Amino acid sequence: MKNNVKIARIQADLTQQQLAEKIGVTRQTISLIEKGKYNPTLKLCLDICYAVNKTLDELFWVERDHHEEN
Amino acid sequence: MKNNVKIARIQADLTQQQLAEKIGVTRQTISLIEKGKYNPTLKLCLDICYAVNKTLDELFWVERDHHEEN
């Protein structure tokens, strides 16, 4: 679950805490998503996009990798 | 949770059943997502994208609506 949330958050000059509050989620959730340790729901992905002014593709799109494990 | 899955699925000439099998999910899950009745995980969104050859933005992006009722 690689993504660009951390980069976008830093560009938006937000801490995990601030981003979490903007979205209404806990800091831990942001941390785990940035670390790729879990699989957020679409609604949460969209909320993150809105908070850092990016689209889904910019933050979460990954080409299919034929050798993907998982 | 409006999305364009149904349109893309039909364009790809797949039934809900066929799409579900391609992805490894049940037909019910596809049906509920198309009806906007729930909030799929990112992984499932990506699997749907791959199956119908669209990107996240094409299938799931929605501009923030200030009057969203969720």
Place this chain on the structure above:
DNA sequence: AATAAATGTAACATATACATTACATAATGC
């Protein structure tokens, strides 16, 4: 270096995505 701020992460609880089974209705072909 010491202190504070930011981040990682673990244990446990709760909500909900998704599976399973089942049945009903809608659409399509004979």
Place this chain on the structure above:
DNA sequence: GCATTATGTAATGTATATGTTACATTTATT
């Protein structure tokens, strides 16, 4: 009309996303 296929949806179970609390580690500031 009847049979078949596609779709909607309800009940119940399971897995996992997310919350809560708490503490450890890393990074920034002085």
